[in-house]
Amino acid sequence: xxxxxxxxxxxxxxxxxxxxxxxxxxxxxxxxxxxxxxxxxxxxxxxxxxxxxxxxxxxxxxxxxxxxxxxxxxxxxxxxxxxxxxxxxxxxxxxxxxxxxxxxxxxxxxxxxxxxxxxxxxxxxxxxxxxxxxxxxxxxxxxxx
Numbered sequence: 001x002x003x004x005x006x007x008x009x010x011x012x013x014x015x016x017x018x019x020x021x022x023x024x025x026x027x028x029x030x031x032x033x034x035x036x037x038x039x040x041x042x043x044x045x046x047x048x049x050x051x052x053x054x055x056x057x058x059x060x061x062x063x064x065x066x067x068x069x070x071x072x073x074x075x076x077x078x079x080x081x082x083x084x085x086x087x088x089x090x091x092x093x094x095x096x097x098x099x100x101x102x103x104x105x106x107x108x109x110x111x112x113x114x115x116x117x118x119x120x121x122x123x124x125x126x127x128x129x130x131x132x133x134x135x136x137x138x139x140x141x142x143x144x145x
């Protein structure tokens with residue numbers, strides 16, 4: 001789905017220099033990945049899951065609207081991959097995932113999924129999501145239920 005202004009049906013796009021786009025993406029990385037981890041690692045009420053999903057939808061709609069100046073071009077998938085996955089996760093997938101789980105471990109009961117399985121699912125999620133973002137799509141259907 002393209003990012004639309006729900007009232008006017010006009011495309012919602014924001015163009016910035018690449019460094020600012022990177023800053024905006026990296027500023028959301030931890031929150032996005034923490035919400036992904038909470039959806040995958042904890043057993044919580046459907047209402048709580050819905051809140052986490054809604055937060056992720058907002059973040060991905062915002063990111064999908066970002067464009068690079070000059071020319072308001074789409075951000076390449078390789079940049080999204082670097083900013084949202086490679087920089088925080090690569091070569092430490094299980095460690096970073098375990099750290100994110102630890103942030104909420106006192107607040108929610110863990111399910112039985114292994115950290116490594118969660119880390120692999122996050123990698124798979126980002127592999128699909130960066131392709132969608134590179135097309136200016138929010139990829140809402142990729143967000144775990």
